[in-house]
Amino acid sequence: MIRSPRVLAAAAALFAVAACNASDTASTNVADAIPDVAIPEISLKTMQDVVGALASDEFEGRAPGTPGEEKTVALLIERFQAAGLEPGNKGSWTQDVPLVEITAENVSPLTFTGGGAPMSLAYGSEFVAGSYRVQPKIAVKDSDVVFVGYGINAPEKGWNDYAGLDVKGKTVVILVNDPDWQVADAKGEFNGRAMTYYGRWTYKFEEAARQGAAAALIVHDTEPAAYGWNVVQSSWTGTQYLAASANNGSDQTAANGWIQLDKAKALFAGAGRDFDALREAAKKKGFKAVPLTGVKASLNFDNKIARKMSRNVIGVLPGTKRPDEYVLYTAHWDHLGKCEPVNGDGICNGAIDNATGTAALVALAEAQKKAGAPDRSLVFLAVTAEESGLLGSKYYAENPVFPLAQTVGGVNMDALSGSGPAKDIIVIGRGKSQLDAYLEKAVAQEKRVVVNEPTPEKGFYYRSDHFSLAKLGVPMIYFDGGEDLVDGGSDAGKAWAEAYTKDRYHAPSDDMSAITSWDGMMADLRLYYAVGRMLAMTDAWPNWNDGDEFRAARDKSRGAVK
Known part of the structure; x- marks a missing residue:
């Protein structure tokens, strides 16, 4: 995540979801347009294998324009192809992103x-x-x-x-x-x-x-x-x-x-x-x-x-009924590369930030493919240079492979929880869009609870790759596993989050040892799967809520389509 940790906390009640935009769906209640979806098993082995590779010293901290990028891009292409995706950029798996180092x-x-x-x-x-x-x-x-x-x-x-x-x-x-x-x-x-x-x-x-x-x-x-x-x-x-x-x-x-x-x-x-x-x-x-x-x-x-060309990696699972309508999964593959040594270790491996989110793209691609192609196309977008200012997602948003006006919305995954399973889910920027309703339905299905962001003063909604797309109108949701852990409650969850922030965030110690449990991450992946699947199986076009800063851009782009 870009230059700032997410400090998690729990404790707030559910609130009502705004009515949907009548111009994009006839329903007066957005929840009416959300389909039921079954959540399949998502591969723990895939998560462990991909995170383990990306966070290894061999990948040198995955800085853009380094041998670590070459290894990362090659691994993602290999895993996307094996998962059954198709190349997402007119026959190519990558999108060039010009950078200055x-x-x-x-x-x-x-x-x-x-x-x-x-x-x-x-x-x-x-x-x-x-x-x-x-x-x-x-x-x-x-x-x-x-x-x-x-x-x-x-x-x-x-x-x-x-x-x-x-x-x-x-x-x-x-x-x-x-x-x-x-x-x-x-x-x-x-x-x-x-x-x-x-x-x-x-x-x-x-x-x-x-x-x-x-x-x-x-x-x-x-x-x-x-x-x-x-x-x-x-x-x-x-x-x-x-x-x-x-x-x-x-x-x-x-x-x-x-x-x-x-x-x-x-x-x-x-x-x-x-x-x-x-x-x-x-x-x-x-x-x-x-x-x-x-x-x-x-x-x-x-x-x-030095002028270098970095790359976004894009795979697509084409839809069966409306293949020209797109749902995004996004995550950044990059980290800090070689950094200030601590106790002789000078590689910032970025296991949690963000090998976890990148691996989730692969695991979700596998699961979505096995479930069968949905009505709309699913796009799996691994972007570069998030740690340098959201540069890869910004480049994609300004040079989209799939038109933004035809992009329904998406889910961003950045620094998944390495603690145990939590009873709650925290939405960053809750109340901004009608995507909240999709998550709340999935959360209820999993018998968990949605809570408000505890530290809105830290502006986390503006600090990861969804922001690049949101400010151009595409509804994007960003959420994390909460802190009220099944085993140990809020005290245990808070202790884990604080220790990660203090000792590991953007440091060489964000390695595989930072993940003390995979169970919470895998439970959260079920929600990421469900929200993406719901969006891909409905004909609704969720919008930003009235008064949101991004609403005008969305209304303009969708109006042009009509």
Whole structure:
């Protein structure tokens, strides 16, 4: 999963499902259109064999553009073919995804002069930085420093942290998450605890670039970031991947990065500013950016650049009645590759994240094929470069093999649970679409319970590959096994999730030993199977619920079909 763990929790009641879109189905209740499906046995051996191979040192952490990619793509083609799928891209099993591989080398300390005592931050332990500009040398020299609060420009909310400010050539310091992330419910200017896209680090760097900043630095704070500094360090050091662009990123900031919270506080204190007071002020509409008067930032590094072609892997099980209507299963096959060594181990194997989801594509393909081809076509899409910013799924969404207007919806699988079976299922972004009803029917059949996402402030719906398709209108559902374990209850489930997040997420220790039980994963696979099968056996077109941010895109694309 992209630069952030899913911290699971349980405890919420079922809520009502919205009525379906009358324009795509005559039913007034979406549940009426959902067929009953039988769930067959899904192969544990397939899961163990495929996860074991993908997470082995032989696959080198599955970084795009490496020998690990070659091994991964070959394995997936072999297993998709053996499962009875057909090549999904006009006779080919793969879709080329052009990437730029960029590695920061000879990184200088990040220095701040002027104001109080000069500061020099060490790369990796105190700051990280890279560039989205595809050029061999990066230099930020004596750049004025400005605190821009949460770095948000949202005209529809009357909120602009850059109002009246010219940051061209300057270094902006930004807070992570939304201004109201601590609000206890999902109410507020930015939906309270439910993070919006404005809270994501990706948005903050994008907006800083639009404003003309030379550099953008996000202040790391574990709670609103949803992960520790160890995740930032492992994810932002070493080779990064960018989507190839015609202008080589010339419209981007020269440097994007993160700094440790205590270093930010010291920086502000040296400039005669109270960081905590400014952070509090930044929560309110009308906040005015604050220059750190006299403070200058400098940083330089070299970029080692290589252009590489990575690949999405696509298999299809053609439908029998409506083969030109498509249901997606998605998962990312990539991980971090070779990473910061821990106790001599420098391979981030990514067993749970996301060899499990990738193996699930194979196991579900086998099960769907054995059950017989459904009415609609099932597409099994293993995407590249999720860990680098959802690049593979973004490329597919913008260059779809199967038209998005004819894509019914889909299920994304990312970092399946390696704990024991749970009584509950957590839906990430519950209430966004009518796909909730399909999952709830499957969950009831399995005698489990659906619970609300416990940490909506962490914005997990925007952090995996379903988002690339959702923002272009395709209804996508994303769910996980819960924490209320059959054996040990919530205490045991919470302990497992916290240990994985703390000790294994985006680290070399996310290897096969991270999977303490396969039973929970296999129970969850039954639900993934059922939801996909239901979508493939109905003639309904589920939509986003009224008022959802993606509804307009879906209505437009479906309207064009009609």
